[in-house]
Amino acid sequence: MIGKLILEDGSVFQGMLASGTKAVGEVVFNTGMTGYQEVLTDPSYCGQIVTMTYPLIGNYGVADIFEQARQSFVRGFVVSELCGKPSSWQAEGSLISYLQARDIPCIYGVDTRAITRRIRSHGTMKGVIVSADAQESEIAELFGRPPFIEVVNEVTTKEVYRIPGNGPRIAVMDFGIKRNILNSMAQAGCDLTVLPAHTCAAEVLALNPDGIFLSNGPGDPKDAPVATVRELIGKKPIFGICLGHQLLALALGGDTYKLKFGHRGSNHPVKDLSTSRVYITSQNHGYAIEEKSLAELDVTVTHRAVNDETIEGMRHNSLPVFSVQYHPEAAPGPDDSTYLFEDFMRILNKEMNKARGN
Template sequence: MKGYLVLSTGEIFEGEWFGSAADCTGEVVFNTGMTGYQEVLSDPSYAGQIITFTYPLIGNYGINERDYESLKPACKGLIVGDLCEMPSHYESGHSLAEIATNYGIGVLSGIDTRAITQIVRTEGEVYGLLTTDRAKLDSFKPQPIGKVVPGVSVKEAQTYNEDAAGPHIALIDFGYKKSILTNLLNGGCKVTVMPYSVTYNEIVALNPDGIFLSNGPGDPKDLTPQLGELKQIVENYPTMGICLGHQLISLMFGCDTERLPYGHRGSNHPVKNVITGKVYLTSQNHGYVVKPESLAVSPLELTFVNVNDKSVEGVRHKTLPISSVQFHPEAHAGPDDTNHLFADFIRQCQATGEKSYA
């Protein structure tokens, strides 16, 4: 079946359609990873977006039951150069096309994804329509997607590893990846996942040893109404934030955020620890970033910087046990160079808990 992509910049692409035949619209973004399409597909941070894979061959090792990052994909659609319909891997249970059909996602194949990437890099914020109806191409009116976190956050508390001997972590869910939860559980923690709208009183009743602010989709300023409660929470517990969680921590302490020209989405982004000078390769997926000049008027200090564009990649509070990073130390997909940050956070929670109970 023929399918079409029309961009808000006016370009039209024609290719082969797979998956759900329903139209979809969303922000068009690109991911530069050579592998990890299953993790990308199921990452809630892509809610409301149409993902373009720059690597030409996608789907060649299929889809397994182990590498999902959420219960169901939140992205709107996929654009690929060459979709493999006959994957080969001992763990593969389905093809990418089959999974797209099962979850109602449209996939357009046979597209020059490098051309789309160049458009997004040049124009910045680009929206698209995926459709099988050519008659709809001329009438497409782009609509920015806003306030997507409520659609990917849990609706009620969920507790894991109830009898763990380690610290109890409250994971505030803005669209968390399963790998974050896995790292905390592997570190011996009891974890309670809480909705994004959690209040300070609810956290106090939970009596955790630490707070974890997850990744998630969208503009961090969409969550401005939550910042007051979140600030009260993190000021009273050891806290770590990732991606959107990092941006929210920065906002609540007086920093500002801005949209990147075309985002960081891929598995090989170098970041530098400004304290040690060591460089790490990281997995990233974000379209917004903390303004570096705004750190000067806040109680936060820079810990990591992006080697390529010098953007803020990590901060920590000057007096409280609060730290955050823009990149993904849990990886999946991507390198786990910075996985030690989970162990550092867990040790901080243990140390603080021991002082509290002494």
Template sequence: MKGVLVLENGSRFSGELIGCVRKGYGEVVFHTGMTGYQEILTDPSYAEQIVVMTYPLIGNYGINGDDFEAKRPWLTGFVTGETCDFPSHFRQEQTLDQYLSEQGIVGLTGVNTRSLVKMIREEGSLKGYILPANLLADGEKFDFPALPRDLVRRVSTKQTYQHSVQGESHVVLVDFGAKENIAGALTRLGCRVTVVPADTEFEQIARLQPDGIMLSNGPGDPADCADLLPLIKRLATAYPLFGICLGHQLLAMSFGATTEKMRFGHRGSNHPVQDLRSGKVWITSQNHSYSVRREGFPAELVVTHKHVNDDSIEGVAHSVLPAFSVQFHPEACPGPQDAEALFHRFLALMNERKGSQLVTTI
């Protein structure tokens, strides 16, 4: 069936509908990764967004049951230049089309994604609809309302649960829309992981007796989570803390930083980030629309990483407290695994805290 992407600037991009035949509405953003479409589809950070894949052929290794980042997709549409109808991979269980249909997500393929992405880069992210082309023939009128706010509470877990029950260090993962692999990375490094809702109170977290706190990624404007900043600052004061993506922004905001929306964000698996302490450049996986401002940056925080292409802040650390964060996804490991060192740093901070507690007790 013929379909069309209608943008708020009046532009239209034609293609063939795949997945669930329905209307989808959201912020149209693009991702430059050649692979990883299954993880992208299930990343809660894409809530209320239509994702355009810049790599021309998507779906060639199908969908399997092991690589999901969440139990369900939160995006509202998926756009490709070409979709593979007959994937080939030993782990394949479904085609991309079958998965989108099952999950109620509309897709559009056969789109001139190069032209579409150039438009987004020039004008910034745009709101848009994916819909059957026959609705255009019926003369349907379009308005482009503001997208829902406070997406974090929509995607966050509703109850506390144990991701892993054994490990030398106990990490409480505050779920703002956490990718599964964050808890998985901690578990593989020997941590016991408890996942809690985004609005869990400090006293409830303290009763879990954590050795450290992980702040996860998540969707939307970090300003929507302003009410959580006192909690985050208190956690950073009490425990070793590591923030990723939205967690990075919220840690910085809790100590007085502000954020701003980027023109079209960073979404891809090959973003170069420089560690300002070592001078080394890492190749990172990223997915975010907002960044921490340099203007008014608080004195008690230190910038530890910057994006090589646009000089945006990619990492911060507290000057005294054992709290740090990065804008990118070290758990994703897009080929190179150098950013995994950040998890080892977090483990070292937790072990140091446990050691000091033991000395104090003795």
């Protein structure tokens, strides 16, 4: 079936629909060469239509080991060439079948580079995926739908659950956490209790955790539970990534702003300011911390994006609190930054020894 992607500015890109389902959402782009299944199941993409810039998508198929959440939360998927016959020893099926079975709207055979250039020039914007013969009234109705801001509520766990371990007890605030983040902490030896996003601070502290982890997630950080994070600061060691990083900044008194087109991909260079070493990182965020807002706060910027100098990491100068903007566990992407989980473990052990009087 012939379809089209229509952007809010009136741009139209025609292609083929992998399914007949229509879609509406914020159109963004991801620059990763691989990892399309991880992208589809990263809850941070909730509410968005994702355009993959790499031309061939689906060539190694799909497999359960790449899943990052209980389901896909993307509103739509845009690719140039959609491979129907994958080749990989891990493949359990084709991407086309995967999309159709989950009713994920997908348009392929479009000029994804042109879409990306449009977004880079004009910023992210709303878009719709419809059939080529869609009526103007149907398109107008889709564009007229109000933005959905309760995205964290959509992606967070509905129930408290535990991943047992022999190490420090971690209360994980799930704002849209990826499976591999939990795997990385479990492999580090942590005993994890995963909590819904809107769990109050008293309930978190009632678990008497050794530390608190603030996860990645979708949407504007100002729509997430900033007040809860503010109550947790100073009570326990805290490690935040992505949305958790932004929430920490807001809770400490800083501010955030929306980037023109965000950072999404598995090839973003980030500089560690303490060593001058550059790490290649996996990223997925549309918001960043406002530099000026940290000037009077007791924090130090620890990492910066090489491409645009935005803040990619910070730590509190007197409390065991630190965060990064990128995804240190990758999935997809390089594992350059998995050392951050080890850093968290060192901080936890230091604070636990201090509490014991050692």
